[in-house]
Amino acid sequence: MFDSRSCLLVTGGTGFLGGAVIADLVTRDIWPQVRMLVRAASKEEGAQRIRATLARFEVPAAALARVSAQQIVLGDFAAPDAIFADRALEAVTHVINSAALTTFATTPDLWPINVDGTFRFAERLVGLARVERFVHVGTAMCVGPDAVPPVAEDHVPTDPIRHLVPYTETKIEIERKLRRELPQLPLIQARPTIIVGHSSLGTRPSGSIFWVFRTAMLLERWTVAPEGRIDVVPVDWTAHALIELALKCSLKHSLYHLSAGPTLASTFAELDAAIARGRGTTPILSRYRQSSLEQLAAMSGEYQSRLGPCHPRIMQRAIRIYGSFAALGMTFRNDHLLDEGLPAPPPFAAYADLCAATSEGITIADQMMADFK
Numbered sequence: 050m051f052d053s054r055s056c057l058l059v060t061g062g063t064g065f066l067g068g069a070v071i072a073d074l075v076t077r078d079i080w081p082q083v084r085m086l087v088r089a090a091s092k093e094e095g096a097q098r099i100r101a102t103l104a105r106f107e108v109p110a111a112a113l114a115r116v117s118a119q120q121i122v123l124g125d126f127a128a129p130d131a132i133f134a135d136r137a138l139e140a141v142t143h144v145i146n147s148a149a150l151t152t153f154a155t156t157p158d159l160w161p162i163n164v165d166g167t168f169r170f171a172e173r174l175v176g177l178a179r180v181e182r183f184v185h186v187g188t189a190m191c192v193g194p195d196a197v198p199p200v201a202e203d204h205v206p207t208d209p210i211r212h213l214v215p216y217t218e219t220k221i222e223i224e225r226k227l228r229r230e231l232p233q234l235p236l237i238q239a240r241p242t243i244i245v246g247h248s249s250l251g252t253r254p255s256g257s258i259f260w261v262f263r264t265a266m267l268l269e270r271w272t273v274a275p276e277g278r279i280d281v282v283p284v285d286w287t288a289h290a291l292i293e294l295a296l297k298c299s300l301k302h303s304l305y306h307l308s309a310g311p312t313l314a315s316t317f318a319e320l321d322a323a324i325a326r327g328r329g330t331t332p333i334l335s336r337y338r339q340s341s342l343e344q345l346a347a348m349s350g351e352y353q354s355r356l357g358p359c360h361p362r363i364m365q366r367a368i369r370i371y372g373s374f375a376a377l378g379m380t381f382r383n384d385h386l387l388d389e390g391l392p393a394p395p396p397f398a399a400y401a402d403l404c405a406a407t408s409e410g411i412t413i414a415d416q417m418m419a420d421f422k
């Protein structure tokens with residue numbers, strides 16, 4: 050139970066999802082009981098990084114002023130033992146662990162940070178503090194591309210799991226390692242589906258992944274059928290769900306999909322209509338053709354004329370990765386979340402117009418930088 054003696058540690062607070070978690074928490078009464086693990090040279094610099102992130106979420110100045118350097122715990126999962134020099138960790142009772150390396154690229158840092166460093170952090174923390182709940186943010190796609198949609202929360206993929214990118218492999222491996230090797234950790238696995246935009250700010254906090262939808266509309270070609278459903282949730286709803294999972298007195302399950310699910314996931318045609326509305330244009334549906342990755346790659350000569358200034362080879366690679374995921378038509382059931390009485394997310398089509406409107410004036414190449422840092 051979260052009471053006046055409790056302390057909630059949030060990791061990844063300078064990121065897209067963790068930033069939305071902090072933006073939600075900063076207006077709550079429990080804010081003085083929140084601590085944030087941040088990569089920075091000093092606590093003051095850490096607080097500045099959090100304030101800069103909150104500014105992207107258009108948090109009012111009075112709330113920004115509530116962020117104090119004393120709430121910052123300095124640390125990096127690349128060197129997890131150093132984090133424990135800070136005695137503030139002894140008081141931690143609840144955790145929302147949103148920090149991770151989220152790149153789809155193959156980099157040698159992925160496993161040391163997402164698996165080894167994250168595990169060591171949890172291991173040291175549970176040995177030091179009276180942790181009552183540890184909400185670990187995973188990803189629904191960790192079950193691999195061979196899972197059959199809609200994927201239920203209790204689906205257990207058969208080994209070896211195929212992965213489209215090494216990132217998803219690290220995400221399932223850390224969950225399994227925490228369950229297997231740290232049975233004393235009060236672990237809650239929260240697995241979001243694709244997170245795009247904010248339900249009232251559109252893409253202003255981050256254009257992450259929205260550039261993919263813009264690309265599909267401007268190419269008038271993508272890997273999904275017009276009636277194919279795309280499971281997307283907004284960042285503010287996802288953050289709220291994570292906080293509920295962290296603070297709720299008791300939970301009925303240990304694994305949750307934070308997803309729209311098969312019925313609320315919008316179709317490509319619905320998104321086309323919404324994005325056209327947001328841009329003040331007409332839907333592309335009559336000209337749209339579902340296409341293979343090869344057909345999309347063969348259009349590279351048209352990328353610059355259709356998508357604006359961009360590097361065709363980089364764009365071709367990005368289209369291949371994100372087009373492969375889209376082609377799977379993955380949806381994830383969210384029965385466990387609904388069973389807790391948490392609200393369902395708004396359909397993407399209900400705020401995709403806002404995402405489109407807030408993306409005007411930003412080139413696709415610039416917007417995609419959020420996913421290629």
Ligand SMILES: NC(=O)c1ccc[n+]([C@@H]2O[C@H](COP(=O)([O-])OP(=O)(O)OC[C@H]3O[C@@H](n4cnc5c(N)ncnc54)[C@H](OP(=O)(O)O)[C@@H]3O)[C@@H](O)[C@H]2O)c1
Pocket residue numbers: 060061062063064065066067068087088124125126127146147148149150151162186187188189220240241242243244245257
């Ligand atoms: N966005 C999505 O569509 C999506 C979907 C499913 C699941 N998720 C999961 O949601 C979580 C947050 O994702 P996001 O989209 O918010 O990612 P993000 O914007 O890239 O943020 C990642 C956060 O993790 C921190 N971090 C990275 N490496 C770290 C390290 N070595 N030590 C400590 N902190 C580190 C970053 O800190 P710096 O600012 O210092 O780099 C940043 O605060 C991740 O676990 C991800 O797997 C995201």
